[in-house]
Every structure is written in C-alpha cells, then in structure tokens.
Amino acid sequence: MNAFLKEKHHKIREEVRSFAEKNIKPVIGEYEANEKFPEDLIRSLDELNLFGMQAPEKYGGQNSDYLSFIIAVEELARIDSSVAATLAAHNSLGVGPIMEFGTEEQKEKFLPSLCTGEKLWAFGLTEENAGSDAQGVETKAEEKENGWVINGHKKYITNVASKISTGMSLVAQTGIRDNGKKEFTTFLVSKETNGYTTEYMKNKLLWRAADNGMVYLKNCKIPKENQLGERGQGIKIMLKTIDSGRLSIAAMGLGLAQGAFEMAVDFAKKRKQFGKAIAEFQANAFKIAEMATKIENARNTLYNACWLKDNGQPFGIKSAMAKYYASEVASEVASEALQIFGGAGFFRDDEYPIERFFRDQRLLSIGEGTSEVLKTVISRSILKD
C-alpha cells in the first residue's frame, strides 16, 4: 500500500508487471547480449496503451496522469532497463515537449502516430561540447525564407537510430542576443529531412538493447512551422522537458532497485552455506532491511514529486531530488544485491539477471543531469535566499 496510489495505479502496475514477466523477461537477455534493439517487443507495448499515454485522447493518448506513466516505467525497469528506457524517453522526452509546447497543428500532425508505438520520437540536446552545460550547443539553425537550415550533430540520443525512430526535437543556436549571449531555439526535425543521418552507437556498457545513436545534420531544411515554441526559448523548453524526464529516470532507478532487491531476497533464501540459508546470517538480513528501506524512501520521494506535477504544483526541485536519490539507491541496491549473489552474480543468467542490473543502473546517475549537477541545482534552490 502507498498513500499516493489509487485503484487505477494498482491496475496499471498489475497489467505492466504481468506483461513484463510474461513477454519481456524470457527474451530480453538474448537481445541485450547481442546488442539488438527489440523492435517487435517494443511495438507490443501498445497492447497496454503505454505509448504517449499522458497525451489527451483526441491525439490518441490515454489522458493518464503522470504517476500512471511512472508506474509503467517502474514495472518495466523491474524486469529490464533497455525496454524501460525506450518507453521513458519516448513518452517524457519525445511526446512530452510536443504536448507541452507544440501548436495545435503540430500536435495533430505528430502525436497520433507517436501514441501507437508505430513511431518513436527523440530529444536532442547533447553534443560533443554540450553535456551538463546546455549552453555549449553548437548546432546552428539559420533562418531562411519559409523556414530554417540546420547544421550540426547530436550525440548519445535515445530512440534516434532504429527503424521505428522517426525524428527528434532538437535545440540549436539561432543567433546572438543584443546582450552578447547565445540564442537557442527548439525544432521538430523528421528523419525524412534531406541531410539527416543517424548511426547506432555500439559497444555500450549498459542499456544494450536500447537504441542510442549519433545524428548528423547537414543543410537540413525544415519548414517554419516546425519551430517548437517561441524563438529564443530553446534551452528553457529543453530544461523544462528534463524536469519531467527526470521523474522517469527516477522510476527506472526505483524499478531496477526493486527488481535487484527481489532477486537478492529470493537467492538469499535458497542459497545455503554453513548448513543454512545465507538470508539467516544477520549481515545479509540487515542488507535486505537497508535495501527495503531505501527503496521505500525512493518510492515516496518520487510519487510525491509526481503528485505535485499532476496537481499543477512546482515540481522541478522535487524531481531533481527524486532522480538523484533513486539513481543512488539503484546503484547501492544493485551493488549490495550482487554482493549477496557472490560469484553467481558475475555471469549472464536470464533467471537472475543481476549482472545486467548492476551494469544498467550506472547510467541513471549520469543521464538527464548527473548527480553532481543535481546536487548543485538542489543546493542552489536552498541557498539562493
């Protein structure tokens, strides 16, 4: 039980959990080992109406609250992070900014196919010289008659290079303001645009069944109506998008920690040494108590931030806290769970994929704001007065 959850939240948890146990768990290890994007499996999430679920029904969404989406991501990450990352990025970073900043025409044009799993949409902020520092973006968009011409590149982008990826929202420099500062604007760029090419990034430590890629933009001409939001608001739009995106990274941390914890408990009850189950040694029982407490705290912090978002309250700092905390909890729990497995935790095992969970947690304290950057954001909000 949890004070934030209503009947509909329990229902979505049950549905996604059962789907993930039945359809994802048995096959994902093979995709991950071969670094293959599970296109059909991803599309099949549409059976649960998870794509763009937070969008209004008139665009093909479910009009769900954010907490329902977060629970869906949590349940996917309990079984596998690559699948969870694909849905989390698509809904929060792909569909999110179009819903929040798009014109009516843009919503009607882009959202319906993004709410079916037919197509994925990405979010391009990161570049060679723009990671934690979004102001480092060097991709440039030049205004021409009836539109824009974009040149540059984007790096590490989730959902950008698979067959079902269809484009991305990206931020580009659009000039220098009177005060000498750079001006940034956001654009919707479809993969059909001439000069737009992508490349899978292989040999990843983690999320090996997710699609992460490079995007190259060479004289990409896009129409005026593909500008997303107001000119000069690019960084603001991207940062606002990330405020919501961080909730889904936190959900990935929470779900991964829950999955690692359950594996550790199960293993500790079965594995016998010195004539008894290793769970009976207080050292291991205390690890289990510590893990359970951290997970409970991560869950409450995250659900509270979702409640604020769903109820129209400011939630940016709570989202930063939830993401920072849940990613650190995922790291600690995955590490302690691996410790409980001993040597058995070092090898691929599709029944107990603790080795994969140990790798997959590592991105969570880096993507969408590193823990260091989040602590800066949180402390500044406290110290500013």
Ligand SMILES: Cc1cc2nc3c(=O)[nH]c(=O)nc-3n(C[C@H](O)[C@H](O)[C@H](O)COP(=O)(O)OP(=O)(O)OC[C@H]3O[C@@H](n4cnc5c(N)ncnc54)[C@H](O)[C@@H]3O)c2cc1C
């Ligand atoms: C698998 C994966 C998927 C991704 N998906 C996307 C995506 O879909 N879209 C997208 O735009 N990006 C994506 N990213 C990029 C991701 O958001 C960045 O990696 C992240 O923001 C960090 O940027 P960076 O890697 O350039 O590290 P850097 O910013 O270079 O940071 C390196 C180190 O320096 C520290 N550091 C930097 N600045 C400060 C500071 N001011 N104070 C203290 N410490 C600091 C950081 O905390 C970090 O430890 C993805 C990355 C990966 C690996």
